[in-house]
Amino acid sequence: MTAVTASTVFQARIEQLRQTKSAHTDEKVRRRGFFDIDDHGWIPWDEPIAFTAEPNHPQGGCYGARCVGENLRRWLQVCPVYIHPDSALAGAWVPGPPGLGGWRPEDRPTHLQERQEKYNIIYTGIGGMNHCGPDMRLGLEVGWGGLLRQLRHWRGVNRPMDTSFYDGEEALVLGMQEWIGRHVAHARNLAAVETDSARRVNWLAIAAMNEWLIDGAPRTLREACQFLAWFQSIDRMWGGGGALGQLDELLRPFYEADLAAGRLSHDDEVVWCVASLFFNDTHYSQIGGPAPADGHDVTSPVSFLILEAMHRLRIPVNIAVRVHDQLNPELLRRSVEYLFEDGTGVCYSLSRGLDEGYARNGVPLSVARMRAKVGCNWTALPGIEYCLQDVTRMCLVAPFLHAFREVAASAEPSMDLLWQHYTHHLGVAVDTIKEGFDWHMRHHASNSPEVVLNLFMHGPIERGLDMSAGGVDIYRLTCDGVGLATVADSFAAIEQRVVRERRLSWQELAGHLESNFAGADGVRLMLRSVPRFGGGDAPADVWARRVGALYCDLMRNTPTRDGYPVLPGLFSHGIVGQLGRALGATPNGRRAAEPISHSANPDPGFVADGGSAPTAKSNAVAAVQPRWGNSAPLQLDLDSQLSREIGGIEAVEALITGHEELGGTLININVIAKEQILEAHADPSKYPDLVVRVTGYSAYFKTLSPQYRQQIVDRLLAEA
Numbered sequence: 001m002t003a004v005t006a007s008t009v010f011q012a013r014i015e016q017l018r019q020t021k022s023a024h025t026d027e028k029v030r031r032r033g034f035f036d037i038d039d040h041g042w043i044p045w046d047e048p049i050a051f052t053a054e055p056n057h058p059q060g061g062c063y064g065a066r067c068v069g070e071n072l073r074r075w076l077q078v079c080p081v082y083i084h085p086d087s088a089l090a091g092a093w094v095p096g097p098p099g100l101g102g103w104r105p106e107d108r109p110t111h112l113q114e115r116q117e118k119y120n121i122i123y124t125g126i127g128g129m130n131h132c133g134p135d136m137r138l139g140l141e142v143g144w145g146g147l148l149r150q151l152r153h154w155r156g157v158n159r160p161m162d163t164s165f166y167d168g169e170e171a172l173v174l175g176m177q178e179w180i181g182r183h184v185a186h187a188r189n190l191a192a193v194e195t196d197s198a199r200r201v202n203w204l205a206i207a208a209m210n211e212w213l214i215d216g217a218p219r220t221l222r223e224a225c226q227f228l229a230w231f232q233s234i235d236r237m238w239g240g241g242g243a244l245g246q247l248d249e250l251l252r253p254f255y256e257a258d259l260a261a262g263r264l265s266h267d268d269e270v271v272w273c274v275a276s277l278f279f280n281d282t283h284y285s286q287i288g289g290p291a292p293a294d295g296h297d298v299t300s301p302v303s304f305l306i307l308e309a310m311h312r313l314r315i316p317v318n319i320a321v322r323v324h325d326q327l328n329p330e331l332l333r334r335s336v337e338y339l340f341e342d343g344t345g346v347c348y349s350l351s352r353g354l355d356e357g358y359a360r361n362g363v364p365l366s367v368a369r370m371r372a373k374v375g376c377n378w379t380a381l382p383g384i385e386y387c388l389q390d391v392t393r394m395c396l397v398a399p400f401l402h403a404f405r406e407v408a409a410s411a412e413p414s415m416d417l418l419w420q421h422y423t424h425h426l427g428v429a430v431d432t433i434k435e436g437f438d439w440h441m442r443h444h445a446s447n448s449p450e451v452v453l454n455l456f457m458h459g460p461i462e463r464g465l466d467m468s469a470g471g472v473d474i475y476r477l478t479c480d481g482v483g484l485a486t487v488a489d490s491f492a493a494i495e496q497r498v499v500r501e502r503r504l505s506w507q508e509l510a511g512h513l514e515s516n517f518a519g520a521d522g523v524r525l526m527l528r529s530v531p532r533f534g535g536g537d538a539p540a541d542v543w544a545r546r547v548g549a550l551y552c553d554l555m556r557n558t559p560t561r562d563g564y565p566v567l568p569g570l571f572s573h574g575i576v577g578q579l580g581r582a583l584g585a586t587p588n589g590r591r592a593a594e595p596i597s598h599s600a601n602p603d604p605g606f607v608a609d610g611g612s613a614p615t616a617k618s619n620a621v622a623a624v625q626p627r628w629g630n631s632a633p634l635q636l637d638l639d640s641q642l643s644r645e646i647g648g649i650e651a652v653e654a655l656i657t658g659h660e661e662l663g664g665t666l667i668n669i670n671v672i673a674k675e676q677i678l679e680a681h682a683d684p685s686k687y688p689d690l691v692v693r694v695t696g697y698s699a700y701f702k703t704l705s706p707q708y709r710q711q712i713v714d715r716l717l718a719e720a
Contacts, residue, residue: 007266007268009198010266010268010269010271010272011268011312012086013086013087013088013272014086014271014272014275014309014312014313016084016085016086017084017086017087017275017276017279017313017315018313018314018315018689020084020086020279021279021313021315022315022688022689022700024043024044025039025700025702025703026688026702027044028042028044028703029702029703031044033705034703034704034705034706034708035703035704036574036694036704036705036707036708037574037697038242038282038316038318038376038697038699039282039315039316039697039698039699039700039703040236040240040242040281040282041092041093041232041236041279041280041281041282042092042093042094042095042236043082043092043093043094045080045094047080049078049079049080049094049096050078051074051075051078051096051097051098052099053071053097053098053099053100054067054070054071054074055067055099057104059105060099061099061102061104062099062100062101063102063103063104063446063447063448064164064168064446064447064449065164065165065167065168065169065445065449065451065466066163066164066165066167066168066171067168068100068101068168068238068448068449068451069167069168069169069170069171069172069451070167070168070171071097071099071100072097072100072171072172072175072234072237072238072451073171073172073174073175073178074175075096075097075100075175075237076175076176076178076179076234077175077178077179079093079094079096079097079179079237080092080094081179081182081183081186083183083186083187083190083203083206084276084279085190085199085202087276087279087280088202088206088222088225088226088272088273088276089206089222089225089226089229089273089276089277089280090180090183090186090187090206090210090226090229091179091180091183091226091229091230091233091280092233092280093232093233093234093236093237093280093281094237095237096237097237100238101129101238101239101447101448102127102447102448103127103443103447103448104446104447107443107446107447109124109126109436109439112124112432112435112436112439115428115429115432116432116436118398118402119395119398119399119402119425119428119429119432120395120397120398120579120582120583121393121394121395121429121432121433121436122393122395122575122578122579122582123391123392123393123575124392124433124436125388125391125392125433125436125437125440125477125479126436126437126439126440127440127444127447127448128388128391128392128440129238129239129240129241129391129448129450130235130238130239130240130241130242130243130450130452130453131241131243131375131378131387131388131389131390131391132243132380132385132386132387132388132389132450132453132457132467133243133245133371133372133374133375133379133380133381133382133383133385133387134231134243134244134245134382134383134453134456134457135245135382135383135384135456135457135458136228136231136244136245136250136382136456137250137383138383138455138456138457138458139227139231139455139456140217140218140224140227140228140250141217142217143213143215143216143217143218143227144173144176144177144180144213144214144215144230145177145214145215145216145217146217147173147455147461148170148173148174148177150461151166151169151170151173151461152166152170154166154461154462154464155170155464158463158464160464165449165460165464165465165466166464168449168451169451169454169455169461172234172451172452172455173455176230176234177214177215179230180210180213180214180230181210181211181214183206183210184207184210184211184214187203187204187206187207187210188203188204188207190203191203191204191207209222209223209226210226213226213227213230218254219254219257220254220257220258220263221251221254221255221258221264221270221273222269222273223254224250224251224254225251225273225274225276225277228244228250228277228283229276229277229280229281231452231456232244232277232280232281232283233280233281234452235283235452235453236281238451238452239448239450239452241283241452241453242281242282242283242284242318242374242375243283243284243374243375243380244283244284244285244374245285245286245372245374245382246285246286246287246289246298246372246382247285247286247287247306247319248287248288248298248299248300248302248303248306249298249300249302251274251302251306252300252302255270255300255301255302255305267301267305270302270305270309271305271308271309271312272309274305274306274309275309275310275312275313278309278310278313278315278317279313279315282316282317282318282697282698283318284318284319284320284373284374284375284376285318285319285320285372285373285374286319286320286321286322286349286372286373286374287299287302287303287306287307287319287320287321287322287331287346288303288321288322288323288327288328288331289322289323289324289327289349289351289369289372290322290324290326290351290355290369291369292366292367292369292370293366295324295326295369296326297324297326297327297328299327299328299331303328303331304330304331304334306319307319307321307331307334307335307338307346310338310345310346311338311341311342311345314342314689314691315691315700316691316697316698316699316700317698318347318376318696318697318698319345319346319347320346320347320348320349320373320666321335321346321347321348321349322349322351322372322373323348323349323350323351323656323657323660324350324351324352324355324660325352325660332653332656332657333649333653335348336649336652336653336656337649339652339669339671340640340643340644340648340649340652340671342691343640343670343671343672343690343691343692344669344670344671344672344691344692344693344698345669347373347666347667347668347669347693347696348656348660348666348667348669349373349379349665349666350659350660350664350665350666350667351369351660352660352661352663352664353622353625353627353631353660353662353663353664353665354368354371354379354629354631354665355368355369355371355629356368356627356663357625357626357627357628357629357630357663357665358371358379358567358628358629359629360627360628360629361476361565361567361628361629367381368629370382371629373666375389375390375696376390376571376573376695376696376697377389377390377480377569377571377573377599377631377633377666377695377696378390378478378569378630378631379629379631381474383456383457383458383472384457384458384459384472384473384474385472385473385474385475385476386467386468386471386472386474386475386477387475387476387477387478387567388437388440388477388478389478390478390480390571390573392433392436392437392477392478392479392480393479393480393481393482393572393573393575393579394429394430394433394479394480394481394482394551394555395429395482395483395579395583395596396426396481396482396483396484396486396487396547396551397482397483397486397487397579397583397586397596398425398429398582398583399422399425399426399428399429400422400425400426400487400490400491400586401583401584401586402421402425403418403421403422403424403425404418404421404490404494404510404513404587405510406421407421407506408506408507408509408510409507409510413506414499415491415494415495415499418491418494422550423550426550426551426554427554430551430554430555433479433555433566434559434560434561434566435560435561437477437560437564437566438560438561438562438564440468441468441469441475441562441564442562444466444468444469445465445466445468445469449466449468450466450467450468453467454466454467454471457471457472458472458473459471459472459473460472475564475565476564476565476566476567477560477564477565477566477567478566478567478568478569478630479555479566479567479568479569480568480569480570480571480572480573480630481548481551481555481568481569481570481571482570482571482572482575482576482579482596482597482599483572483576483579483596483597484533484544484547484548484570484597484600484624485532485533485534485540485544485597485598485601485602485603485606486586486588486590486596486597486603487543487547488532488533488540488541488543488544488547489530489532489533489540489543489588489597489603490586490587490588491539491540491543491547491587492530492531492532492533492538492539492540492543492588493527493528493530493587493588493589494506494509494587495539495543496530496539497509497526497527497530503526504523509587512524512585513584513585513586513587514584514585516584516585516591516592517585517589517591524589524591525589526589527587527588527589528588528589530588532588532602532603532606533602533603533606533620534601534602534603534606534607534616534617534620535606535607535616536616536619536620541620541623544620544623544624545623545624548570548600548624548626551568552568552626552627552628555567555568556568556626556628567626567628567629567630568626568628568630569626569630569631569632570599570600570624570625570626570631570632571599571600571631571632571633571695571696572596572597572598572599572695573695573696574694574695574708574711576595576596576597576598576711577595577707577708577711579595579596580593580594580595580596581593583596588603595711598635598695598711598715599632599633599635599695600621600624600625600632600633600634601617601620601621601633601634601635602617602620604714604715604717604718605718606718614636614638614655615655615658617634617636618634618655618658618659618662618664619662621633621634621659621664622634622659622662622663622664625663625664625665627663630665631665631666632664632665632666633665633666633667633668633695633696634659634664634666634667634668635668635695635715636655636667636668636669636670637669637670637672637712637715637716638652638669638670638671638672638716639671639672639673639674639716640671640672640673641673643671652669652671655667666696668693668695668696669693670692670693670712670716672690672692672716674716674717676690677701677712677713677716678713680701680702680709681701681706681709681710681713684701684702684709685702687701687702688700688702690702692712694708694712
């Protein structure tokens, strides 16, 4: 496919969106300080919003489907109306609504708190919301009016004694229709006073489009983007959702219909519409990939247009290219070209490891291929799977420290005994996570129901059940392990320095850890100099595989007591600093309170000469994949000049396809000059538009706290 040529008018509009986004981001940082999470698309709003939640609990909370849905409708009745003058779409969102959600005091799992604190389980998964994959076709095919009619139809069929589910869902849809209607009036008012003829035409087009969408299903690509934007807004406002779907396939039928009807003047109009959707929010979606039935590649012209919109807009956008052995090579090439040009870009979701791993759960490969990459590190079956992805973290380091202290104090410490104690403590921590999952599944629907995603899943409307309480057909929960390299390198350091070389006794090492290596920096450096995970043949690599396999077996081999299987992954998001602050020093030479290791990656500088060869890192991460369909990402932060010297685009393409062949699951890449990242770290204002892939998500570098920025700097310097 030939490159898309920008037309002046559409590119000018996209540039205005980019400038507004950057200004909004500056204002967010000014008001709230740094934010170390996904770059959400909410807009700063100056005027007070007259809203007070109407509670249904004696202590003032708002819980359950009816109360939540009715309060969301009330919120949407006062929520701001916003239309950017250069956007193809109406609407945006502001944080809120205040006072909704959470859990009743009587339902909170206080009985698990002691064990959670002992094992540094900060992200328990309990109360996690929105982290499943919707099937957006359900809304695109019928619109908000169709969803409302379905709710009323199934209410009549089921005739439930407790109508709270349908009451809440109906209230939400009615609220959305009213909110859209307010934007129609706003667009017409703007058109009435607009002096620029092109903008007046745009205001009127937005008004007419949204007047139809109050009740009707989308008919054009622009209307489809507008429907998705409304979904993104309410999905973020209620519970911080972020999953969208296979975006190129969602939009392709509308694109083809527009072409056949002669409604498209130029492909740049499509790029503008998609860029406007990205301006609305950074929801996660994927392009390319295998068709479920036979594995043929689904790349289409729309895939390229989505990629082009991301490239031209140059703001944080969370798109994945789904890599498989039949992927259109031009889509891969174009994405890597833009990666070099922009410094970051798409991530790469790898089908072999994901699909074959998920099929091990006893599902056909055709079903496994349906899973779309719709989250920071995760995939989900659209509309039929409750997976609670990316909200539960297992700290692998805390159980190790408990085990080490016990063994060091024993009469006959040994590596075998250390492994036995680690197995015990990790098992207790895993059981704590699983007990929490059961608690969540029993209570979530009556506290913070999934009132938005219920509309876009197969089953909740028909059954009158929340998706967390029997509304869908497939329940496979997930948990991500954090700190693998820290534990593996610690095992290796003990084995070499204490057991083999006898430079330290177990008790001496325990003393150094207790004192945080006070006055013993030589000891600390001696421990750090042991060959580390990532070298390929080092004992630490053996330990990494052994620790990873233990964690995966404990998590996956037995379900929770209530029967829910749990799929293990290895992913840290950006919480390695937060987890590390609660931990003492570790035998790999890490000081107390320092960050632990990132996702499934070796620690920066794991190669003795100071570099960290991307191929070695790829091999190391591939070797510890959990292989159950959950991910263990490979994070690459490459110096742009060095990347060109070692082969440039072709080398990075080969690394991507090679990691996929090894069974990898996800690759996140930055290609940035080390001088630029150092200058931006020292003074973010020098590079106000610098976008980086932090882990599985993209963000403006200027929005990250110095501690978060340091993680990226350390990775880049090590790999330079």
